[in-house]
Amino acid sequence: MPAPMDAPFLSVLMPALNEERTISHVLDAVLASSIDLELILVDDGSTDHTWERMRTCEASDPRVRAFRHQSNQGKGAAIRTALRHARGQVVLIQDADLEYDPADYPRLLEPILSGKATVVYGSRAFSSHTAYSYWYVVGNRLVTLATNVMYNCYLSDMETGYKVLPREVALSLDLQARGFELEPEITAKLLRSGHRIYEVPIGYAARSRAEGKKLTAMDGVRAVRTLARYRGWRPQRPR
Numbered sequence: 208m209p210a211p212m213d214a215p216f217l218s219v220l221m222p223a224l225n226e227e228r229t230i231s232h233v234l235d236a237v238l239a240s241s242i243d244l245e246l247i248l249v250d251d252g253s254t255d256h257t258w259e260r261m262r263t264c265e266a267s268d269p270r271v272r273a274f275r276h277q278s279n280q281g282k283g284a285a286i287r288t289a290l291r292h293a294r295g296q297v298v299l300i301q302d303a304d305l306e307y308d309p310a311d312y313p314r315l316l317e318p319i320l321s322g323k324a325t326v327v328y329g330s331r332a333f334s335s336h337t338a339y340s341y342w343y344v345v346g347n348r349l350v351t352l353a354t355n356v357m358y359n360c361y362l363s364d365m366e367t368g369y370k371v372l373p374r375e376v377a378l379s380l381d382l383q384a385r386g387f388e389l390e391p392e393i394t395a396k397l398l399r400s401g402h403r404i405y406e407v408p409i410g411y412a413a414r415s416r417a418e419g420k421k422l423t424a425m426d427g428v429r430a431v432r433t434l435a436r437y438r439g440w441r442p443q444r445p446r
Contacts, residue, residue, distance in 0.1 A: 215270070217244040217316070218295030218374060222285030223303035227256040234264045236309040237301060238271070242316065246271045247289040252279035257303075283384030283392070290377055299371045307368055311409045315371050324405030325376065326397055328362070329369030331411040346427040353431050354391070357438055358398040362406065366390050366430065369409055376402070379442060387426045388433040395437035 219237055223230055237246055248271065250258040261273040274288055286300060297319060301307065311329060318324035347366050354365040370393055380396040382389065397404060 214294040214296070215243045215245045216296050217242055217312075218289075218293035218298045219244055219246045219301050219309075220249075220286055220289035220293060220298055221246060221301045221303055222249045222251055222282050222289065223253065223257050223261070224251045224279060224282075224285075225253045225255045225257060226303040227253075227260055229305045230257055230260050230303045231264075232305060233301070233303050233309070234260070234271075238264075238268055240309055240312050242312055244270065245293070245295060247292050248273040249285040249289045250275040251281070251285040252276045281384075281386035283382065283386050283389035286389055287382055290374075290382070293374055295374055297371060298374045298377050300368060302368045306412055308410050308412075311369070314407050314409065315369060318405045318407065319371065324403065325373060326402045326404050327371040328364065328367050328404050328406045329371075329409035330362075330364040330406040331367055332408060346424065350391070350427050350430045350434075353434055354394060357434050358395065360398055360404070362394075362404060364406070365394050367409075370394075372397070372402075376400075384433070386429070388429045391430040391433040392437060395434050396440060396442070399437065399440045400442045 221233070221237070234246070237244070248261045248265070250261055250273070258275055265271045265273040272292060274292065276285065276288070290298065297316070299312070299315065301309065307329070315327050315329055318327050347364070351362055351365040355361055368390075370390075376397075379400070380393060382392060382396075384392045394404070
């Protein structure tokens with residue numbers, strides 16, 4: 208499905224669940240970017256004022272479109288909804304918390320614009336930070352190690368939220384995940400499709416569980432299971 212002639216270059220896909228405390232700050236940061244973009248918001252059944260924040264932003268800026276799940280379906284489902292409505296040449300996943308900084312967009316897009324890469328991941332350094340737990344960092348490294356072993360690649364941060372790729376490539380992956388297993392599904396299917404993932408360093412400010420962190424140890428287990436499930440996946444050829 209080609210992008211419309213008047214489509215923006217970048218579609219920022221932002222799922223959110225009960226992020227009223229941070230979402231306005233993130234929306235302002237995204238829309239302050241000088242990049243030609245649209246912002247696709249999906250409220251995944253929030254019970255706070257997240258949806259109201261989204262609607263206010265949509266009403267004030269023509270680059271914003273907001274959609275809502277009446278009940279919580281998971282991050283993967285929200286991203287799939289956003290992707291269906293995206294029109295840009297390139298899509299970028301942006302969480303609605305304050306962990307990832309939209310100021311990194313130029314750095315993430317540069318390898319694509321210069322022709323160095325098709326798919327770009329923002330790699331977190333996991334340097335000293337008060338909100339990191341030891342097991343969170345170790346778990347992330349173990350899941351990334353599992354990715355490298357299973358798919359014979361060398362990534363430093365498979366679970367990063369910043370994944371940037373052409374919209375047509377994203378659509379071709381036929382994503383199925385409903386929850387956080389979306390991250391390994393995207394990575395597994397990209398690698399099985401023969402795409403080389405180009406990593407660039409990004410800033411990252413982890414938040415604690417008390418501040419709203421939603422990932423758990425079981426999400427790491429599910430990630431490894433997802434990687435294993437798609438190890439034999441093959442992209443479907445166009446008919």
